[in-house]
Amino acid sequence: xxxxxxxxxxxxxxxxxxxxxxxxxxxxxxxxxxxxxxxxxxxxxxxxxxxxxxxxxxxxxxxxxxxxxxxxxxxxxxxxxxxxxxxxxxxxxxxxxxxxxxxxxxxxxxxxxxxxxxxxxxxxxxxxxxxxxxxxxxxxxxxxxxxxxxxxxxxxxxxxxxxxxxxxxxxxxxxxxxxxxxxxxxxxxxxxxxxxxxxxxxxx
DNA sequence: AAGATGAACAACCGCCATGTG
DNA sequence: TCACATGGCGGTTGTTCATCT
Numbered sequence: 001x002x003x004x005x006x007x008x009x010x011x012x013x014x015x016x017x018x019x020x021x022x023x024x025x026x027x028x029x030x031x032x033x034x035x036x037x038x039x040x041x042x043x044x045x046x047x048x049x050x051x052x053x054x055x056x057x058x059x060x061x062x063x064x065x066x067x068x069x070x071x072x073x074x075x076x077x078x079x080x081x082x083x084x085x086x087x088x089x090x091x092x093x094x095x096x097x098x099x100x101x102x103x104x105x106x107x108x109x110x111x112x113x114x115x116x117x118x119x120x121x122x123x124x125x126x127x128x129x130x131x132x133x134x135x136x137x138x139x140x141x142x143x144x145x146x147x148x149x150x151x152x153x154x155x156x157x158x159x160x161x162x163x164x165x166x167x168x169x170x171x172x173x174x175x176x177x178x179x180x181x182x183x184x185x186x187x188x189x190x191x192x193x194x195x196x197x198x199x200x201x202x203x204x
Numbered sequence: 205a206a207g208a209t210g211a212a213c214a215a216c217c218g219c220c221a222t223g224t225g
Numbered sequence: 226t227c228a229c230a231t232g233g234c235g236g237t238t239g240t241t242c243a244t245c246t
Contacts, residue, residue: 022214022240044231060232061215096234107234108214115236116212209245216238223231 019053023062027052031059032067065106072104076113084110085118 019027034050040063043056052059065071076084080102087098095107095114102110 020216042231055216056231057217057233058215065214093235111235112213207246209243211243212241214238214240217236219234219236221231221233224229225227 017053018055020058023066027054028062028067031062035063035067061108065108070104071106076105080105081118084114088114088118 023031030050030052031046034046038046038049040046040060043060045056046052047054047056047059050059054062083102084098087101091097093111095111099105099107099110
């Protein structure tokens, strides 16, 4: 477990503290390249071997929810919403199980989606009409999202970037840099230029 | 213009299941 | 069989940003 690693870190007091919080682009690239080359599995080893000051758990989560080439980002479609509601009515909060039926979607994404949007709408639906229908809920969702054109942090970071596993925009010292990292907008919580101010990885 | 509020999402935490020696 | 390491999952929290007042 993580506790074991932490205790080891305590024993070797000179070892740097395990990093927490938002991932930097540098870390993402390191992890992406390592997993692309060596494959995943044994995440603690991945974290160590890749030289990341992260727990294996953190690396796994980052890979699965974010870096995995087949992960889909962007708006949840109406079909997906229908499916989520249907499956949730059947299985409850079994997010990973539900996610398996939505290719490219992660359990975390579905969970967040449900908690922030669908749950709210279900509540609204219940208060206004106990016999609310899925269509009504979805229509409400569509109108609310289209009218507000709310720019979420992820949309800001990636737009509707769909990640193609074979699309690598550039390379840096032999390191493959996936297209996620080369979007013009800010990436995650940091700016690309913070790390490579002199390099244009878009090749422009 | 500035602060308050809420929405959205990334990431962590804790627990449990499984695998391995 | 037991102990430990690891992975997986669901719940929760923290941060950022857009909108509202």
